[in-house]
Amino acid sequence: MKRIGVDVGGTFTDFIYVDDDGKIEVYKTSTTPHDPSIGMMEGINAVCDKLGIEHSEIDEIFHGTTIATNMVLEHKGARAGMITTKGYRDIIHIARHKRPTNFSIVEDIPWQKYPVCQRRDRYGVEERVVSPNGDELIPLNEEEVRQAVRKMKKDKVEAIAVCFLFSFLNPAHEQRVKEIIKEEYPEVYISLSSEVLPQFREYERFTTTGLNAYIGPTTSRYIKQLRKTLVEQGYTANVHLMQSFGGVASAEAAQKKPVNLLLSGPVGGVLGAIWTTKLTDINNVITLDIGGTSADISVLADLKPSMKHLLDTKVGGYAAMVPMIDVGTIGAGGGSMAYIDEGGFFRVGPQSAGAVPGPACYNRGGEEPTVSDANIILGRLGTKLLGGRMEIKPELAEKAIMSRIGEPLDKNLDEAALGIIDIMNNNMIQEIEKESVRRGFDPREFALFACGGAGSLHACSVARELGMKQVVVPLNPGALCAVGLVNTDLMYDFSKTEMQLASNVDLESLKKDYASLEKKAHDRLIEDNMSEDEIVIQRVADCRYEGQGYEMRVPVIGGEVTEETIEKMKESFHIAHKKQFGRSYRQVDIEIVNIRVIGTGEIEDLEPIKIQKSSGNIEDAVVDERMVTFKVDEKPVKMSTKVYDRTKFGAGDVINGPAIINQMDTTIVVEPGCVGRVNDYGIIVIDINVEE
Structure with a gap:
């Protein structure tokens, strides 16, 4: 294959x-x-x-x-309309009481300033089904639906979201609206809440469905x-x-x-990091995936990714209640621009020069100094990138840094460039602490996994500041997200709201609902040409203690749904709650809020390849030697530094810092006092000289 x-x-x-x-x-x-x-x-x-x-x-x-x-981030989606239960068209505007800044009276609320469905394109129609069984209370007014669709067609709305109040219990009204839309406006993109997110919590369900409509036409x-x-x-x-x-x-x-x-980009890096780290003797890593625009950070204890809580899955300020691997992102990348703000403070990012015009040294019209420009000036990057296909202009980097940073702050070139790197590193250190220390993880017990085109340039400095002992550099750091892509499986998530207490659960109903979701997952994978022996079905449940407002995901054993199934689920929840919050409440009843089925179509993993053994002479890999600036005792110091070609390394080679290691997709900086070792699979593990 x-x-x-x-x-x-x-x-x-x-x-x-x-x-x-x-x-x-x-x-x-x-x-x-x-x-x-x-x-x-x-x-x-x-x-x-x-x-x-x-x-x-x-x-x-x-x-x-x-x-x-x-x-979503640039507010450039389609013009989307919404059909909802009469009296509820402003749910996506009102939202919840939480605001980005609770006490500000002048802030712009993203979902209000840039609604995914403008108010003039939201229509309420008569209909109502009610809990707990989804019985019809008010029939659907089909004429009102037709009038709304015709008006949206006249206004050239590109997508329609259909969000009824209790459609997660009974989707019949939404399905009928879909039929009417296809009759009246067949070319429009349709997004039903009962298909996108058949769960309770109307605000999150409405907004998620609206987002699906907002991005649907262009993505499709x-x-x-x-x-x-x-x-x-x-x-x-x-x-x-x-x-x-x-x-x-x-x-x-x-x-x-x-x-x-949404936010799927960083996930490939997480999966690639897991696959790569399994080829070492390290069990806990924090990924530092630095690209041209942003840095993505994920804590992988025991090499297992954690999932964000569904009420914390937001994109650009909008609630997007879909399953997401927990990845923190900040605007810190090779293209992050350095500047002095209106208050006179020296800052780096989150604004980025991007691909166009790019850093000043790219010679594509960029005039603002960036992190890549600083690395060029310090000698950490060479004058040719992408295997020699991109030529760099150091003189343009020097001009940008001195005119925007050095001269205004009365700093020389090296001081200004090191200042850019220090601020960039500090931004990432704060984000790593947020993702680890504030969640009960000690980063000193983890290795730093450096990936992305710029991750290996900064990893040693960041790891040292955090007290981390090792840095892991995969074989292809700049393409690790792509590595993760080819090492993943087909996967689909189907869910249904239950709202049952474990002490009084309706086993027949639960059994029927799981069977229905499992059939959907199985059929979807069969449509994707997966064979029966490649399909794996996993059950999970979103549970909480009775009276709690938030759920936790726990596994549910397969097979017949019995009392034993419920007891094992309860035990899993008690354990998970204690691990997350430090305590459990075994005397309190557990509520099964949502059930989920994850259907996986297994695709054969990439087979790791061992590299040749070392020749015994690391000097064979040296291709250059140049002066590189490092910080020693808080001052810039130039050091003669050997430059290595990574493709010439063999298993067992040892690289003593300071050293620069070049490869097509990234540059690796081994700082003074650090030691890199190449393992059997070509992965470099750098031991950090952590100052006690």
Whole structure:
């Protein structure tokens, strides 16, 4: 099998090719922001041409994209309308009592300033089903529905979200509205809350469904055009897209539910980190994935990703109640711009130069100093990137740093450049502490996993400040998200609200509901051409103590749903609650709020390849030696530093800092006093000289 993973970032697009013969090829191109598919196709074609592979030979293409996320963050989605229960069209405006800044009277509330569905495009219609069984109280007024759809068609609304108050109990009214929309306005994109998120909590359900409509038309067109282009250029591969909870979906499924693609970009890096770290003797890592625009951080205790609570899954201030792996993101990347703000403070990020115009040293028109410019000045980056395909202009970096930072602060060039790096590192240190220390994890018990195009440039400094003893650098750090893509499975999540107490559970009802969700998951995977022996069905439940307002996810054993099933679920919940909050309340009844089924279509993992043993002479890998500036006793000090070609390393090689290690997709900085060791799989583990 021949697979290509493609991760589209804000500055670069990463590619990795793998096949059953152990062949691995990594490639990198600049992202084309106006149409990401252009850069993607250029890279895929370049990989095939380089390897002499026919386009039709590629079996699978795995794609991680930021197109859905960027639409939300930049407020550039489709004009979306909404049909809802009469009297409830303002739910997505009112939201909950929580605000980004509770006591500000002048702040802009994202969901109010930039609603996913404008008020003029939201229509209430007569209908009502009621709890607890979803019985119909008021019939659906179909004429009102038709009038609303016709008005939206006249106003050229591109997508319609249908959100009725109790549709999670009985979706019949929403399904009928869908039929009417197809009759009156067949070309519009349709998003039903009973299909997108059939769970209670109307605000989150309405907003999530609205987001699905808001990003649906553009995402759907992008996927369709991508598949069309692939076919026109001779590719017959299956296309899979990464989802926010760690699995990939088929192109068809992603078009129907693009809200699952939100924040999926960083997830590939987390999965790649897990796969890579298993090839070492390290069990706990914190990932530091630094790209051109942002830095993504995830705490992996025992190499297991944690899931965000569904009420904490937000994108750009909007509630998006879909499963997401817990990844923290800040605006800190190679393209992050350094500046002096109106108050005279020296800052770095979150604004980024992106791919266009990019850092000043790229010579594409950028004039603002960035982190990459600082690394160039300090000698940590060479004058050619991407394996020599991108030439760098250090003189432009010097001009930008001195004119914007050095001269205003009365600092020399090295001091100004080191200042940029220090602020950048401090921003990441604070985010790592937020994701670890504030959640009860001691970063000193973890290794720092450096990935992304810029992660290895900063990892040693960040690890030292946090008291971490080791840094792990994978074989292809700059393409790790793409590595994660080709090492994941097809995965779908189906859910239903239950609201049953464990002490008085209706076993027959629970059994029936799980069976229904399992059938949906199984059928979806069969549609994706998964065989029976490749399909794995997992049950989980969202539970809470009676009287609590928030749930926790716990596993539920398979097989017949019996009293034993409930008892084991209760025990799992008590254990999980104590682990998370330090205590459990075994005397309190447990409420089963939602049940879930996760359907997985297992795809064969990438087989790790061992590299050749060391020749015994590390000097064979030296390709250059140059002066590099490091901070020693809080002052810039230039040191003669050897530059190594990573492709010439063998298993067992030892690299003493200071050292610079070059490869096509990244540059690794081994700081003075640190020691890097190459293991059997080419992974470099750097021991940090932590000051006691």
